[in-house]
Amino acid sequence: MMPIWTKSGEKRAVTLLKVQDCHVLRYVSKEESGGKTAKLLVGGKNVSPFSKPESAHEIFKEAGVPRKQKVTTFNVTDDAIIKPGTPLYAAHFRPGQFVDVTAKTIGKGFQGVVKRWGFKGQPASHGQTKTHRRPGAISTNKAAKVYRGKKMPGKMGNIYRTSFGLKVWRINTKHDIIYVNGSVPGHTNCLVKVRDSKLPTYKDCNKNPPFPTFFADGDEELPEDLFDEEIFQFTDPSVTFA
Amino acid sequence: RVSSDGKPPKFQPPPKPVIIDRKTQKEERRFLSPEFIPPRGRTDPLKYYIERKDMIQRRKVFIIPEFYVGHVLAVTTADPFASDKSNRFVGICIQRGGKGLGATFVLRNVIEDQGVEICYDLYSPRIQALEVLKLEKRLDENLLYLRDALPEYSTFDVNMRPVPRMDHEEIPVNRLQVRMKPKPWSKRWERPKYNIKGIKFELPEHKMKAAQKWSQPWLEFDMLREYDTSKIEEKIRKELSEELEK
Numbered sequence: 001m002m003p004i005w006t007k008s009g010e011k012r013a014v015t016l017l018k019v020q021d022c023h024v025l026r027y028v029s030k031e032e033s034g035g036k037t038a039k040l041l042v043g044g045k046n047v048s049p050f051s052k053p054e055s056a057h058e059i060f061k062e063a064g065v066p067r068k069q070k071v072t073t074f075n076v077t078d079d080a081i082i083k084p085g086t087p088l089y090a091a092h093f094r095p096g097q098f099v100d101v102t103a104k105t106i107g108k109g110f111q112g113v114v115k116r117w118g119f120k121g122q123p124a125s126h127g128q129t130k131t132h133r134r135p136g137a138i139s140t141n142k143a144a145k146v147y148r149g150k151k152m153p154g155k156m157g158n159i160y161r162t163s164f165g166l167k168v169w170r171i172n173t174k175h176d177i178i179y180v181n182g183s184v185p186g187h188t189n190c191l192v193k194v195r196d197s198k199l200p201t202y203k204d205c206n207k208n209p210p211f212p213t214f215f216a217d218g219d220e221e222l223p224e225d226l227f228d229e230e231i232f233q234f235t236d237p238s239v240t241f242a
Numbered sequence: 243r244v245s246s247d248g249k250p251p252k253f254q255p256p257p258k259p260v261i262i263d264r265k266t267q268k269e270e271r272r273f274l275s276p277e278f279i280p281p282r283g284r285t286d287p288l289k290y291y292i293e294r295k296d297m298i299q300r301r302k303v304f305i306i307p308e309f310y311v312g313h314v315l316a317v318t319t320a321d322p323f324a325s326d327k328s329n330r331f332v333g334i335c336i337q338r339g340g341k342g343l344g345a346t347f348v349l350r351n352v353i354e355d356q357g358v359e360i361c362y363d364l365y366s367p368r369i370q371a372l373e374v375l376k377l378e379k380r381l382d383e384n385l386l387y388l389r390d391a392l393p394e395y396s397t398f399d400v401n402m403r404p405v406p407r408m409d410h411e412e413i414p415v416n417r418l419q420v421r422m423k424p425k426p427w428s429k430r431w432e433r434p435k436y437n438i439k440g441i442k443f444e445l446p447e448h449k450m451k452a453a454q455k456w457s458q459p460w461l462e463f464d465m466l467r468e469y470d471t472s473k474i475e476e477k478i479r480k481e482l483s484e485e486l487e488k
Contacts, residue, residue, distance in 0.1 A: 002293060003344045009320060009368040016289055175288060188285050232367045234299035239367040241322040 001183065004169055005232040009239045014169055015184045017101070017192055019176040021046045022088040023065045027081055028073075037075045040082060043068030044191060070191045080212040090176040091214035093194070095228035097168045098202035099178075102193040103186035107158030117151040161185045165199045171226040264409075273308045276338060277345030277364065278478050279471050293342040294478070298485045300365050306372060311335050312380035312416065314398050315349060317362055318371040328370060331360055332400050337384040350388060352397040357389065375404045378416040381439040390427040391420045391441070434458075 004014045021044065028039040041059065049057060049067040060067050063084045093099065113119045113135040121133045135153075139146045163184055170179035178194065186192055196206065214220075227233055278297070280290040300306075309315060314334050321329040333349030336359065340346045345364040350357065362369065375398075388396045395418075419442035422431075431438050432450060434457040443450060461467070 002289075002342065003363070003365075005367050009366070011363065011366070016292070018286070018288070172292065175292065177292065188283075234296055234303065234365075234367075236303070236367075238304055238370045239320050240370065241320050241327045 002179075004179065005239075006230045007232050007239065009232075012169070012181060013183070014179045014181060017178045017180055017184070017194060019088065019090040019092075019178065020044060021066075021068070023063060023068070024082045024084050024086050024088065025059050025063045025065065025068070025071060026084050030078075035075065038078060038081060039073045040076050041071055041073055042088065043071045045069040072193050074195065076212075082212050086213070087216065089173070089214050089216060090171050090178050091173050091222055091226075092210060093168050093171060093178055094206070094209055095168050095170055095226050095231075096205070096207070097209065098197040098199070098205050099166050099168055099180060100162050100164050100195045100197050100199075101166055101180060101184045102160055102162040102195070103184060103190055105157045105159055105161050105185045106187045108156040110154065111156040112153045113151065116153060116156045119151075165197050165202060167228075169228050169231055172224065173222045173226065174224045272479060274475055274479055274482070275306070275308070275345075277341050278482070279341070279474060281341050282469050290342065294481070295485075296343055297365060298482065302486065304369070304372075306364060307374050309335060309347075309374050309377075310379050310413065311338060311383055311385060312378055313374055314376040314402065315347075316371075316373045316375055316402075317349065317360075317369060319362070319366075320368045320370055330400075331358075332375065332398055332402060333358075333360070334385070334388070334396065334398060336386055336388060350385075350396050351400075352393045353400070355393070357393065357396060359389075373404060375402050377405070377407055378414050380416055380418070382437075385440070386429070387422070387427075387431045387436075387438060387441055388420070390429075390431065391422050395420050 001013055001015050004012050006012065023043055024040055025043045026041040028041065030036070030038050033039050043060070043065070045068060046066045047069040049060075052067065057067060059071070065085060108115070112133050114121045114133045119135060122128050122131045122136070124132060135151075138150055138152070163182065166184070167181040168178055169181060171177070172179075180194075184192060210220075214222075232239065278294060280287070312335065314332065316330060316332045318328050318330045320327060331349060331351070333351035336348045336350045338345070338347045343365050346361050347364060348359055348361045350359045352358070418440065420440055421442055421444070425445075429436065430453070431441055432443055432445060432453040434454060
């Protein structure tokens with residue numbers, strides 16, 4: 001995470017996400033998958049092929065791509081289908097766009113009810129016998145049972161969570177890095193899924209994004225850094241208020 | 243002198259002057275700002291490389307002078323609510339924190355009997371000017387104890403003139419021992435964990451001895467805590483000097 005300043009001198013915190021060896025692996029049509037839209041399987045981050053059996057390498061061999069650490073699905077409309085084997089770059093996103101980021105949260109192991117659900121516990125003194133971080137009562141008398149989904153101690157973290165509506169401030173095309181506003185679930189160097197935002201406020205936000213994706217061997221020559229309009233670029237002199 | 247032959251003495255050329263190259267001497271004492279050194283951790287070095295590129299870019303446009311804790315600085319920031327849209331603050335640098343672009347420094351001054359500390363971002367675009375008024379290092383790396391010292395040690399004249407200094411001189415170390423206000427202090431500065439050399443402790447002997455009970459003499463031999471930054475510093479210095487010359 002890094003600080004970033006706007007043109008009016010305000011400071012924002014930004015997370016850096018690297019697009020490392022992402023390739024489209026397979027196209028699954030609407031009828032085949034049984035959903036509402038077609039799906040594209042995308043894999044990220046190359047990993048050694050020796051730790052899995054040959055049967056697991058089929059998808060990668062079809063696409064002609066080394067084995068990936070993580071494979072995710074994206075729901076795509078029919079006009080956005082990409083041929084399997086095409087690499088995906090950070091330039092697929094543009095500054096000013098809004099994005100949802102999904103990742104597995106940091107695993108905290110087996111945790112008690114105070115940390116996991118934010119219960120208040122009991123006072124530290126005034127006669128409490130061996131009861132300071134316990135849940136207390138778990139149900140009423142009339143219910144005569146404990147409801148399903150009762151908040152109790154258990155394994156906390158290491159589940160997929162999404163941060164919605166994060167603004168993309170800057171894109172580095174040379175190193176394939178996306179600068180995304182705010183914080184993102186997961187620990188440092190964890191695998192993360194970045195998708196166009198599904199929030200209704202940002203539905204019409206993308207102005208001319210590269211569609212279906214940014215192709216590196218195309219005619220478009222992008223500069224090394226793409227900035228949002230509101231970002232303060234360090235090549236400018238210091239901010240002054242008129 | 244009278245020579246043996248009676249002739250005038252043989253012409254002795256004057257000794258060659260010894261040229262002390264100030265530039266090479268200056269290069270030996272190279273200063274690397276502490277926020278360039280990446281902390282120990284599991285982050286990708288690519289992130290620090292990219293941050294450094296941004297920091298160098300900012301340094302090309304706006305000169306950040308070399309300064310340590312204990313220097314008296316004057317900072318002019320852009321302020322949208324001031325009448326002439328800028329705000330000048332003079333103070334002694336108490337601490338320099340943060341790494342990378344988020345590096346900060348705290349300036350302290352006592353204005354009209356009220357102690358004021360302001361924490362500035364080094365790379366913030368609102369800073370319009372950063373002047374070093376007085377260069378002097380102190381005995382400690384952070385002067386947070388000035389909060390509990392007598393206010394005369396933290397007062398600096400707002401209209402102070404910059405003290406002139408030759409470029410090649412070493413930065414002087416001020417061995418000032420500061421006198422404190424009566425206890426209680428915000429932190430127990432006499433304890434060995436703070437390792438403060440710049441306070442003149444006027445506490446009774448038994449209290450100083452009792453404070454030594456919290457000393458941890460094994461810490462200096464702990465090898466896992468050692469972080470040798472010499473090689474990293476060399477690489478970063480090389481990178482910096484190459485980029486700034488462009």
